[in-house]
Amino acid sequence: MSSEPTEQKRRVETAGLIEYSAENLVPFGPIHPALKEPEYFKLILEGERIVEVIPRIGYVHRGLEKAAEARTWVQSMYMFERTCGICSFAHSLAFGQAVEGLTVYEVPRRARYIRLIIAEMERIHSHLLWVGLMGHWAGFETLFMWIWRDREVVLDLVEAICGNRIHKSMNTFVGVRRDMPENMEDRIVERMKFLADRARYYRSVIDTEETMLERTEGVAKLRPETVEKLSAVGPMIRCTGIQKDIRLNDPYAAYDEIPLDIITRKEGDVLSLLRLRLDEIVVSTNMITYAVKHLPDGPVRTKIPPVMPVGENSSHIEAPRGELFYYVKSTGGRTPDRVKARTPTLANLPTALEMLKGQTIADVPVVLTAIDPCFGCMDRMSFLETETNKQWTWSGEQLRQYGINYYFPERARK
Amino acid sequence: MSEDFIQQIQRLATEANAKLTAPHKHQIFVDVEQNKLRDFVSRLGNDAAIRHLSTISGLDLGQDIGIIYHFWRERDTVHVRTTVPKANPVAVSIVDIVPGAILYEMEVHDMFGVTFTGNPWIDKKLLLPDTWPQDLPPPLLKTSKPAEIRKRLQLEVEKE
Numbered sequence: 151m152s153s154e155p156t157e158q159k160r161r162v163e164t165a166g167l168i169e170y171s172a173e174n175l176v177p178f179g180p181i182h183p184a185l186k187e188p189e190y191f192k193l194i195l196e197g198e199r200i201v202e203v204i205p206r207i208g209y210v211h212r213g214l215e216k217a218a219e220a221r222t223w224v225q226s227m228y229m230f231e232r233t234c235g236i237c238s239f240a241h242s243l244a245f246g247q248a249v250e251g252l253t254v255y256e257v258p259r260r261a262r263y264i265r266l267i268i269a270e271m272e273r274i275h276s277h278l279l280w281v282g283l284m285g286h287w288a289g290f291e292t293l294f295m296w297i298w299r300d301r302e303v304v305l306d307l308v309e310a311i312c313g314n315r316i317h318k319s320m321n322t323f324v325g326v327r328r329d330m331p332e333n334m335e336d337r338i339v340e341r342m343k344f345l346a347d348r349a350r351y352y353r354s355v356i357d358t359e360e361t362m363l364e365r366t367e368g369v370a371k372l373r374p375e376t377v378e379k380l381s382a383v384g385p386m387i388r389c390t391g392i393q394k395d396i397r398l399n400d401p402y403a404a405y406d407e408i409p410l411d412i413i414t415r416k417e418g419d420v421l422s423l424l425r426l427r428l429d430e431i432v433v434s435t436n437m438i439t440y441a442v443k444h445l446p447d448g449p450v451r452t453k454i455p456p457v458m459p460v461g462e463n464s465s466h467i468e469a470p471r472g473e474l475f476y477y478v479k480s481t482g483g484r485t486p487d488r489v490k491a492r493t494p495t496l497a498n499l500p501t502a503l504e505m506l507k508g509q510t511i512a513d514v515p516v517v518l519t520a521i522d523p524c525f526g527c528m529d530r531m532s533f534l535e536t537e538t539n540k541q542w543t544w545s546g547e548q549l550r551q552y553g554i555n556y557y558f559p560e561r562a563r564k
Numbered sequence: 565m566s567e568d569f570i571q572q573i574q575r576l577a578t579e580a581n582a583k584l585t586a587p588h589k590h591q592i593f594v595d596v597e598q599n600k601l602r603d604f605v606s607r608l609g610n611d612a613a614i615r616h617l618s619t620i621s622g623l624d625l626g627q628d629i630g631i632i633y634h635f636w637r638e639r640d641t642v643h644v645r646t647t648v649p650k651a652n653p654v655a656v657s658i659v660d661i662v663p664g665a666i667l668y669e670m671e672v673h674d675m676f677g678v679t680f681t682g683n684p685w686i687d688k689k690l691l692l693p694d695t696w697p698q699d700l701p702p703p704l705l706k707t708s709k710p711a712e713i714r715k716r717l718q719l720e721v722e723k724e
Contacts, residue, residue: 205667211691211692216704463588490619496671
């Protein structure tokens with residue numbers, strides 16, 4: 151118990167909120183080239199507990215908003231589709247709707263149904279991907295393998311309809327570019343039934359499997375006041391019991407014409423997010439089945455001139471991760487004057503920081519994955535312990551293993 | 565519902581000396597002066613229950629920089645517009661009224677150089693690299709050229 155002179159402890163620049171010294175600081179992130187979205191978090195610790203988190207993002211900022219000013223409206227649409235490799239359709243839909251609002255044209259009814267079908271398929275594949283990742287980070291590898299196998303089923307359907315698995319390039323202004331292939335109805339209905347059964351099965355696994363319950367139940371509890379205050383979106387807000395979903399509150403595409411079932415849960419912990427997303431998969435399969443059976447006839451697009459009228463408009467949709475927002479401003483030219491995109495991960499980041507406070511290092515991977523970020527960059531994490539002047543770096547795999555050993559010491563790898 | 569809603573916003577706008585336009589269905593634009601902004605935003609939250617901030621956009625308007633606060637409730641989106649002069653881009657922060665605004669204000673600071681007084685994290689970078697040269701104009705201003713940015717950032721990398 152030697153009392154080190156405090157002046158030797160290097161004071162680190164803070165946000166002006168609290169003062170902390172270097173021994174409590176854990177830099178977290180930022181990059182791993184194989185993973186989706188690098189972010190960097192400064193975790194400030196008191197022993198094992200996190201007391202403050204400071205984010206730093208922008209490592210993959212590509213300047214798309216600036217790039218749109220040098221591209222035509224149509225080029226911009228397919229560029230913004232490439233913002234995300236998971237919810238690509240959501241991006242082109244939100245941007246498309248914002249631009250369509252500037253014009254006088256109405257989207258044909260059949261096209262609105264097709265948009266709904268693709269958007270819901272995207273939700274299924276995004277949610278499945280996320281549940282699999284949660285299994286991976288919690289140390290339940292079998293769940294990861296099984297779920298990613300089932301995810302192929304929905305991706306194959308997307309490919310059959312759109313021609314592509316990920317960047318579907320299906321949307322265009324005032325409609326969709328391709329009609330539904332003939333004789334798809336039976337196949338879609340059958341696969342949706344399969345996916346719903348699988349989602350129900352995974353739901354029962356998560357409700358009973360000790361590995362998942364131990365890592366997620368009661369972890370990082372959110373309160374309704376917190377999420378409302380921080381303007382959180384999507385499943386993050388619905389897991390606290392607030393019924394807020396743009397499909398319900400501000401319906402777009404064909405959501406006002408089909409039976410909607412918005413899932414909410416009361417608990418607000420990581421487990422409730424898992425249950426909520428698996429239930430949403432079942433609801434999405436029902437919506438797709440209904441939409442395919444009631445698909446109206448008619449054209450799927452209206453041809454419009456490539457120059458948009460002067461004006462400004464915004465659009466938001468319920469992407470798999472929450473509210474995706476686009477604002478566009480036109481000065482009547484061939485190119486946009488300004489496009490602003492706000493993805494759900496940025497909106498949920500302040501809530502994630504709030505969730506991390508009071509958790510242990512072992513919970514960091516699970517809690518950060520819980521917001522379903524386009525994120526996974528656990529490598530390059532370094533630790534510093536000043537009392538012994540010991541410094542070490544952990545890879546993402548080591549951090550994952552630490553979390554598993556923390557909860558299940560009997561399973562520790564030798 | 566929607567007509568009542570617009571009238572309610574109209575009343576708040578008149579009190580704040582602001583101009584209201586509704587060019588499209590469910591899209592309401594309100595032009596508020598800087599010194600009335602905080603008052604108007606807190607009235608929106610308290611009187612009209614509009615508390616969900618979707619995001620904050622910056623705009624290059626030539627002499628001025630426009631800042632738009634996009635609020636949403638039910639079917640209606642309320643865009644609260646304000647401007648700050650480009651020569652002195654200082655705006656008031658609404659972080660204490662809408663805590664979710666903290667990262668959006670940092671983003672506008674990075675991309676347009678607007679300083680929000682009252683935001684505790686405003687001197688930190690959120691999106692721009694740490695090596696961003698101080699003398700370059702903020703990237704989303706119309707005067708900023710992507711080729712120039714690329715060249716200067718490359719130089720910074722080589723320096724290291």
